[in-house]
Amino acid sequence: MGMKGILRVVPKEEYLLPGNPSCPGCPASLGLRYLLKALGGKAILVIPASCTSIIVGPYPFSSLRVPVLNIAFAAAASTAAGISEALKVKGKEGIQVVVWAGDGGTADIGLQALSGAAERNSDILYVCYDNEAYMNTGIQRSSLTPYGAWTTTTPKGKVEEKKNLPMIVAEHKVPYVATASVGYPIDLILKVRKAIKYRGFKYIHLHAPCPYGWRFPANKTVEVAKLAVKTGIWVLYEIENGKFRLTSLSSSLIDPSKRLPVNKYLKLQGRFKHLSEEDISRIQEHVNTMWDELMRLVKES
Amino acid sequence: MKLLLTSNYAAAYGAKLARVEIVAAYPITPQTQVVEKLAEFIEGEELKATMIRVESEHSAMAACIGAAAAGARPFTATSSQGLLYMYEMIWWAAGARLPIVMGVVTRAIAPPWSIWSDHADILSIRDSGWIIIFSESAQEVLDNIIQAYRIAEHKEVLLPVAVGWDAFTSSHTAEPVSLPEQELVDSFLPPRTPEPFVLDVNEPISHGNLTYPDEYMEFRFLINEGLERARKVIREVGKEYGKLTGREYGLIEEYKCGDADVILVTLGSMAGDVKDAVDILRKEGYHAGLVKLRCLRPFPREALLNALREARAVGIVERSFSMGRGGIIATEINSLLRESGVNDVVTVSYIAGLGGREIGVNDFINIFKSLFKKMERGSGFEVVWYGLRG
Numbered sequence: 001m002g003m004k005g006i007l008r009v010v011p012k013e014e015y016l017l018p019g020n021p022s023c024p025g026c027p028a029s030l031g032l033r034y035l036l037k038a039l040g041g042k043a044i045l046v047i048p049a050s051c052t053s054i055i056v057g058p059y060p061f062s063s064l065r066v067p068v069l070n071i072a073f074a075a076a077a078s079t080a081a082g083i084s085e086a087l088k089v090k091g092k093e094g095i096q097v098v099v100w101a102g103d104g105g106t107a108d109i110g111l112q113a114l115s116g117a118a119e120r121n122s123d124i125l126y127v128c129y130d131n132e133a134y135m136n137t138g139i140q141r142s143s144l145t146p147y148g149a150w151t152t153t154t155p156k157g158k159v160e161e162k163k164n165l166p167m168i169v170a171e172h173k174v175p176y177v178a179t180a181s182v183g184y185p186i187d188l189i190l191k192v193r194k195a196i197k198y199r200g201f202k203y204i205h206l207h208a209p210c211p212y213g214w215r216f217p218a219n220k221t222v223e224v225a226k227l228a229v230k231t232g233i234w235v236l237y238e239i240e241n242g243k244f245r246l247t248s249l250s251s252s253l254i255d256p257s258k259r260l261p262v263n264k265y266l267k268l269q270g271r272f273k274h275l276s277e278e279d280i281s282r283i284q285e286h287v288n289t290m291w292d293e294l295m296r297l298v299k300e301s
Numbered sequence: 302m303k304l305l306l307t308s309n310y311a312a313a314y315g316a317k318l319a320r321v322e323i324v325a326a327y328p329i330t331p332q333t334q335v336v337e338k339l340a341e342f343i344e345g346e347e348l349k350a351t352m353i354r355v356e357s358e359h360s361a362m363a364a365c366i367g368a369a370a371a372g373a374r375p376f377t378a379t380s381s382q383g384l385l386y387m388y389e390m391i392w393w394a395a396g397a398r399l400p401i402v403m404g405v406v407t408r409a410i411a412p413p414w415s416i417w418s419d420h421a422d423i424l425s426i427r428d429s430g431w432i433i434i435f436s437e438s439a440q441e442v443l444d445n446i447i448q449a450y451r452i453a454e455h456k457e458v459l460l461p462v463a464v465g466w467d468a469f470t471s472s473h474t475a476e477p478v479s480l481p482e483q484e485l486v487d488s489f490l491p492p493r494t495p496e497p498f499v500l501d502v503n504e505p506i507s508h509g510n511l512t513y514p515d516e517y518m519e520f521r522f523l524i525n526e527g528l529e530r531a532r533k534v535i536r537e538v539g540k541e542y543g544k545l546t547g548r549e550y551g552l553i554e555e556y557k558c559g560d561a562d563v564i565l566v567t568l569g570s571m572a573g574d575v576k577d578a579v580d581i582l583r584k585e586g587y588h589a590g591l592v593k594l595r596c597l598r599p600f601p602r603e604a605l606l607n608a609l610r611e612a613r614a615v616g617i618v619e620r621s622f623s624m625g626r627g628g629i630i631a632t633e634i635n636s637l638l639r640e641s642g643v644n645d646v647v648t649v650s651y652i653a654g655l656g657g658r659e660i661g662v663n664d665f666i667n668i669f670k671s672l673f674k675k676m677e678r679g680s681g682f683e684v685v686w687y688g689l690r691g
Binding site for chain 1: 365368393510512513
């Protein structure tokens with residue numbers, strides 16, 4: 001998309017204010033910024049314990065120009081459902097209730113509430129910004145930490161695979177599930193806009209490379225995010241009423257020769273520096289197998 | 302209108318008359334009928350509300366928090382393990398100053414499993430900032446739930462209220478209950494007028510942000526101020542409710558305490574049997590009396606002191622215990638008496654009826670008679686596990 005196209009899609013209005021306490025190169029602040037631009041400020045944000053609990057700013061300040069309810073770690077989806085139902089009872093229409101949660105608050109401690117709200121088809125938009133570990137508490141592994149990654153609780157590298165959360169949410173048969181990346185803001189914005197047209201549970205899983213936790217320089221967030229997509233490790237897609245569709249760059253990566261080798265992505269990050277050739281091959285094979293599975297989904301849809 | 306209702310159904314009728322807007326709850330024995338009845342009311346369009354059928358008690362309270370933060374009037378009910386499971390959100394609700402009302406059907410905590418009456422669950426939230434009100438009968442459950450919204454939403458209070466009643470002895474026992482007319486309740490309890498700080502896209506503000514040590518203490522202090530002010534509000538609301546219905550409520554209820562040498566303090570369904578014991582003993586010439594605690598938090602300091610200061614012995618019979626210390630309510634009352642300079646009194650903490658163990662009129666007569674002997678000691682504090690099998 002050319003510059004004019006980008007300007008047409010991305011509103012100028014800012015809802016995440018400058019001077020907020022996010023780290024240099026923070027992917028959460030990038031994602032939040034685009035999310036709120038896409039929502040046009042007509043949103044109430046529910047934020048469970050996460051880095052964003054800090055980014056919103058200390059009392060009595062707020063870095064966000066939308067109302068925010070900070071909430072306990074495991075409670076985001078159900079709190080948002082409560083707000084959403086209350087707004088309906090009060091006859092307030094056109095306000096999107098949005099959960100903005102990290103991978104721990106979504107895939108681990110918050111999974112029960114997330115699953116409950118998804119199964120009930122609560123009318124909320126749930127966005128998980130996935131920086132693949134507990135970053136706010138100092139880089140501990142989560143169920144969304146990928147295989148092999150160093151964290152402070154997996155000092156030799158994680159031995160388990162990353163949980164496939166967007167597909168788990170999709171199995172709740174909700175109207176809209178999508179993945180996104182902070183490296184592809186237009187794709188994210190279009191997905192947010194599409195999601196909020198639906199009444200019911202919407203889920204966006206946002207890949208969010210974290211310089212601090214992944215051990216890469218703060219000016220490389222977007223580069224790392226893009227490489228995750230270009231290597232096929234992270235896939236951009238959406239599942240609209242059960243219909244699966246690859247989006248943005250991912251839709252042109254079905255041919256394996258179009259995908260960069262995974263090492264291009266891994267070698268930029270200190271969290272993978274201990275990986276053996278064997279480990280890297282294993283990760284490459286895993287990506288290839290995953291794409292075979294995606295091919296099946298593309299054909300079925 | 303009079304209906305034959307269990308305390309559980311009375312709670313549902315109370316919530317309906319209070320025109321609750323959001324019901325979020327997770328089933329647990331012996332609370333289930335509260336939620337089932339409300340589901341009937343909602344689906345039968347007798348109550349204009351939304352039910353959120355959450356997957357846990359943690360989510361039940363979270364949904365109530367969300368709903369209250371958005372300006373609605375939420376209701377939930379739970380018991381025992383469920384209350385412990387929502388414990389994190391209990392503190393959140395009070396800290397966020399949200400006027401939520403919750404029914405607690407008081408039940409023992411496992412292990413071992415027990416579904417019967419016990420107060421360890423509700424007393425676990427004692428220090429959280431919730432107002433805690435206890436009910437003796439189905440009528441009181443209904444009346445307390447209606448009043449709880451007036452108290453919780455009062456601008457001087459803005460705190461959540463838990464209304465307790467006993468598992469099975471109250472929850473599943475039907476009694477005649479007077480239902481006030483809806484118009485009467487509407488005049489007593491108008492729709493909630495949301496505070497300026499509810500979630501609103503036109504006036505965006507952020508709730509619950511990180512607070513540095515320079516400010517956090519003040520937030521805690523202000524919760525306590527709200528609770529202290531609630532004492533007066535609870536009395537005023539109880540008086541006003543009395544004018545409308547003929548049933549007035551205070552922080553405590555005194556029964557024949559005026560000239561009593563020995564007073565038993567208790568709460569919930571035990572109070573009825575204690576009244577019978579008092580009547581029997583009075584006929585035998587004993588100067589016995591009862592104080593029934595309605596309000597556990599805020600602690601009814603002055604009311605208790607006035608009722609108890611002339612007694613020579615005070616027995617506190619409770620279904621709760623602080624491990625390594627004594628009866629929770631008993632130690633509080635003992636402290637109150639001593640810190641107020643009332644030293645010429647014997648206080649005895651009776652731990653009784655845990656896990657639903659039967660305790661009845663004859664037991665209370667035994668306890669009274671034993672206290673009439675103990676009062677001769679003049680002073681002191683003692684813990685007695687009543688009816689413990691050897």
